[in-house]
Amino acid sequence: MRIAGNYTFEATREEVWSALNDPEVLARTIPGCQRLDEVGENEYETTLKIGLQAVRGVYSGHVKIDNIVVPESYELHVAGKGSNGFLKGSGAIKLRIEGETTILDYGGEAQIGGTIASVGQRLIDGAAKTLINQSLKALATQIVDRRHPHLHASEPEPPPVVTAEPPIPSANEAPPPAPTIERRTIVVPADEQLSEADVARGMIEDLLHEQPWVPWVIIAFLLGFLLGRRR
Structure with a gap:
């Protein structure tokens, strides 16, 4: 395909x-x-x-x-x-x-x-x-x-950031491992x-945009159906 x-x-x-x-x-x-x-x-x-x-x-x-x-x-x-x-x-x-x-x-x-x-x-x-x-x-x-973007009425305060000096590795100590990449x-x-409802709605909107005569055909069909039932 x-x-x-x-x-x-x-x-x-x-x-x-x-x-x-x-x-x-x-x-x-x-x-x-x-x-x-x-x-x-x-x-x-x-x-x-x-x-x-x-x-x-x-x-x-x-x-x-x-x-x-x-x-x-x-x-x-x-x-x-x-x-x-x-x-x-x-x-x-x-x-x-x-x-x-x-x-x-x-x-x-x-x-x-x-x-x-x-x-x-x-x-x-x-x-x-x-x-x-x-x-x-x-x-x-x-x-x-x-x-x-939507504006939130109130945003929670971020927690305080505590900084500390990293320990100094000794000469014989292995270096720390590389940080892993966070996956989401x-x-x-x-x-x-x-959803499928959104897809269907979008299809109808596209059809009405490309073929503006479609609503009139539907209305004519419904009118014909209703008038036919009255006879």
Whole structure:
């Protein structure tokens, strides 16, 4: 399966790049993401619950980002599996400036196996494009939210910092071990997840934006139905 497309952000390239590299933001823009674990440098594991009919299920995934060119592009390698099958693929994103906007170009290839592969290529392609587009819409929302962070009424006072002189090691004493890099685990609250309801709402908004005549067709259908019942 091959996927390619683009999305336009009303933001600077630096803003988009910063959001793309913030695990807290990513966890809230991946559809159905319940948990995101940072397991290495630019390496993550995640738990997803997807409600979209063609790919419905709970999946565990692994994402590795490399070949990073700040603030322009990177490549990513993904692998996931669930009760309905598995996915393995790679792709790349690139940010380019156009006027006061930033365009994100994406492309990649994926292999799909298991029960999910029997759904049909057209349905899988449609589901993938839907999930990607709604994820990028959520990313755009997160970028706007980062410009206007919520102000808390009161913040707890930080604990006092106690400094002490480190002991001087003796000549025969081994040097202290290098500090380990702290890994983060992000558990996304249910009300902050990009749920299937959010995806469905976004799909409807896109449809109404692209096809403004749709509401009138629906209204005409309902009127015809109601008038037909009165006869």
